[in-house]
Amino acid sequence: MKPAAFDYFRPSSLEEALQQLAACGDRAKVIAGGQSLGPMLNMRLATPSDLIDLNDLTELAYIRDLGDTLEIGALTRHDQIAESKLVQARCPLLAQAAKTIGHYAIRQRGTIGGSLAHADPVAQLPLIATTLEAKIEIVSRGGQRSLPASAFFQSVMTTALAPDEIIRCVHFPKVAVNEGTSFQLFNRRHGDYAIVAVAATVALDGERVSCVRVGLSGVSAVPLACDDILRPFSGRVVNAAWATEVALAVRAAVSPEDDQRIAAVYRKELTQTLVERALVRALSRAKG
Numbered sequence: 001m002k003p004a005a006f007d008y009f010r011p012s013s014l015e016e017a018l019q020q021l022a023a024c025g026d027r028a029k030v031i032a033g034g035q036s037l038g039p040m041l042n043m044r045l046a047t048p049s050d051l052i053d054l055n056d057l058t059e060l061a062y063i064r065d066l067g068d069t070l071e072i073g074a075l076t077r078h079d080q081i082a083e084s085k086l087v088q089a090r091c092p093l094l095a096q097a098a099k100t101i102g103h104y105a106i107r108q109r110g111t112i113g114g115s116l117a118h119a120d121p122v123a124q125l126p127l128i129a130t131t132l133e134a135k136i137e138i139v140s141r142g143g144q145r146s147l148p149a150s151a152f153f154q155s156v157m158t159t160a161l162a163p164d165e166i167i168r169c170v171h172f173p174k175v176a177v178n179e180g181t182s183f184q185l186f187n188r189r190h191g192d193y194a195i196v197a198v199a200a201t202v203a204l205d206g207e208r209v210s211c212v213r214v215g216l217s218g219v220s221a222v223p224l225a226c227d228d229i230l231r232p233f234s235g236r237v238v239n240a241a242w243a244t245e246v247a248l249a250v251r252a253a254v255s256p257e258d259d260q261r262i263a264a265v266y267r268k269e270l271t272q273t274l275v276e277r278a279l280v281r282a283l284s285r286a287k288g
């Protein structure tokens with residue numbers, strides 16, 4: 001199929017894009033990498049009246065070190081994130097996850113802003129943003145606001161974005177000294193979306209766990225940060241059973257649904273296995 005007719009605009013600045021978006025009304029859409037919206041247009045799952053192409057907004061394609069955080073512009077491609085030495089060193093979880101998105105060609109076009117706005121429940125970047133509680137900066141003609149990932153993702157492919165808003169950039173916290181991270185994903189074929197994916201960070205204070213974070217995708221409508229489940233496991237001295245106990249607790253707490261492809265019990269099994277694997281690797285990295 002081919003897309004329904006739409007008017008096409010290619011603004012040369014963010015200001016112009018925001019003006020255009022406000023002028024076009026609720027049925028307009030912005031397009032970035034087109035790796036999700038393109039197929040939706042072709043299948044007529046999206047039929048916008050106007051399409052506003054962000055690809056000339058080079059001001060939105062950057063990775064900056066701001067001290068405690070990395071700021072990543074919305075138009076930064078998945079491959080630029082995966083290959084950035086700064087991201088690999090300062091936010092390795094993000095680089096590890098970006099490297100596993102789809103295939104090479106998709107990573108050359110797809111953008112972080114597009115991935116977060118699309119909000120696929122098993123996509124890699126929403127999972128990392130949720131696990132690390134990234135801050136998403138959003139702009140419109142009326143001003144700007146910043147939302148933590150937990151408030152941004154609302155349901156399957158549904159976010160807090162209003163029709164006249166554009167994601168400008170995302171702030172990710174940098175990895176701490178004595179902190180290790182690991183990203184684990186299970187899919188049937190290389191490049192497929194995950195069935196279940198897990199992101200984990202473990203920070204050590206000597207032999208004691210000072211902070212542990214686990215994020216899951218594939219078990220709920222939005223990526224899940226397991227902060228409440230993990231509270232009893234923080235502050236403990238790590239022994240051989242620690243990662244296994246955490247993984248069992250996470251498994252017990254998740255309630256994925258059966259679907260036509262995958263049984264819920266299989267997703268629970270995968271969750272336990274991947275959480276344990278991620279924690280063991282993160283711990284070993286934290287120890288250096």
Ligand SMILES: Cc1cc2nc3c(=O)[nH]c(=O)nc-3n(C[C@H](O)[C@H](O)[C@H](O)COP(=O)(O)OP(=O)(O)OC[C@H]3O[C@@H](n4cnc5c(N)ncnc54)[C@H](O)[C@@H]3O)c2cc1C
Pocket residue numbers: 029030031032033034035036037038054074075100101102103106109110111112113114115117118120122123124125161165166167168191192193194
């Ligand atoms: C074959 C295939 C395999 C894939 N596999 C994976 C995978 O394994 N994991 C994964 O995570 N993704 C996967 N993707 C999706 C890919 O990551 C997309 O790049 C991503 O979902 C959307 O980014 P985009 O820049 O292409 O956005 P677009 O497709 O251009 O837009 C997607 C949505 O975001 C909105 N949008 C875009 N930019 C902004 C912005 N700055 N502010 C507000 N709204 C915005 C658009 O209006 C649209 O609603 C795959 C895609 C394909 C085609």
